[in-house]
């Protein structure tokens with residue numbers, strides 16, 4: 001970092017010590033005025049800052065025993081970009097989660113085989129989320145990956161075609177078997193024509209649904225096994241999509257160590273924005289923790305994309321779906337059916353309060369991710385801050401309304417400061433190989449473990 005070594009004030013030093021165990025230096029050193037602190041940090045705010053950095057490794061996912069297996073992640077990276085998994089052979093996960101576009105698509109609503117009803121979220125740091133998708137209808141990355149593969153408007157594929165691809169492509173089959181062991185017996189027959197279960201609310205199901213109904217339980221189990229294992233490989237890849245190491249992290253590291261050099265990582269504007277974020281604007285009420293999301297669901301009463309009343313039930317639906325799914329953490333495909341995530345599923349209750357609630361997004365790496373919100377209804381960060389400031393156009397708020405949000409009435413200066421702070425949450429670029437498929441699905445250990453830079 002540029003600038004002379006800065007020495008923090010006594011208050012900063014004691015704060016770091018009080019925050020517990022992080023302080024390594026000697027607070028007895030000469031204490032002078034900090035040259036790079038543009039705002040006064042209260043004791044409480046300093047403690048809060050220390051809780052928000054660094055971004056730790058993602059929590060383990062015991063429901064997927066291959067979650068951190070480099071060979072599974074390698075296969076998953078191959079599959080993520082593979083359009084052959086889709087019904088029309090033209091859509092992959094990367095079609096919407098475009099690696100050159102921060103793993104989103106720049107569109108308001110997602111476009112796959114058809115047009116979706118929600119905006120494509122970025123996948124950076126996705127392994128930090130406890131519930132996946134805007135409505136939390138998946139409780140693991142592998143459970144989530146199953147859904148777009150068969151969703152008629154996303155990839156429009158089916159688990160039999162996907163299994164047949166693995167059977168018939170020698171490289172893919174080799175890669176699969178080296179991670180998961182031999183393909184289940186009887187797969188050839190089970191996968192001989194398209195088959196998948198009916199989807200919720202599906203009118204006019206295709207022939208593949210009748211075919212699924214006609215299969216023996218053992219055949220269905222074989223198809224499910226391959227389907228789930230491929231999803232577990234894709235999940236392992238997505239766990240490597242990590243980006244921390246933002247200017248904000250260098251700033252906090254500097255607070256923690258007492259070495260003032262990193263304080264300059266945040267401009268005075270960004271520091272004022274930070275003080276607002278953790279202070280008067282209280283964004284941290286929901287955007288909390290090192291990934292800047294509380295992992296919970298809230299109803300911000302946003303105006304809808306096309307005007308009119310909201311019709312998306314959000315978490316109310318999502319909670320019901322994840323609880324009923326055979327692919328949740330408590331189900332038989334989970335590698336930890338008695339673990340913590342399974343307990344969370346068993347105790348999950350669907351409440352009418354959850355109608356219209358959506359999961360708090362992470363605010364790390366917002367750059368290049370516009371438009372924002374679950375329908376992509378806000379075009380850019382200026383529009384987001386305008387919304388939090390005035391809450392203009394909020395949808396009619398019944399008893400479901402989010403009690404926390406009030407118009408902040410931000411001055412232009414304050415909006416600029418908040419934007420400067422949000423920019424300081426953009427992490428260092430990820431390793432370039434994360435952004436493209438490997439040439440072969442087979443893992444050569446010499447390729448090493450995928451790690452962000």
Ligand code: HEC
Nearest residue numbers: 093096110111112118119120121132133134135145148154
């Ligand atoms: C047609 C575009 C499209 C395709 C193809 C697609 N996705 Fe998505 N993805 C979305 C949208 C839209 C959402 C939000 C869904 C919702 O909330 O209902 C989403 C959500 C997600 C999430 C949850 C992110 C979060 O923050 O909770 C993950 C993970 C994900 N997708 C991974 C995948 C994988 C893996 C594939 C391929 C197997 C895939 N997606 C294919 C559009 C797409």
Ligand code: HEC
Nearest residue numbers: 281283285286298300358359360361372373374384388404
């Ligand atoms: C009451 C909880 C809550 C508070 C307080 C809050 N947010 Fe949010 N934020 C959310 C939720 C929930 C969403 C997603 C809403 C949706 O799509 O319906 C969101 C979305 C966003 C997004 C869009 C991210 C994306 O990927 O689309 C940004 C940016 C954002 N908030 C910034 C802020 C800032 C800055 C503040 C303080 C001025 C703030 N938020 C205060 C809960 C909150």
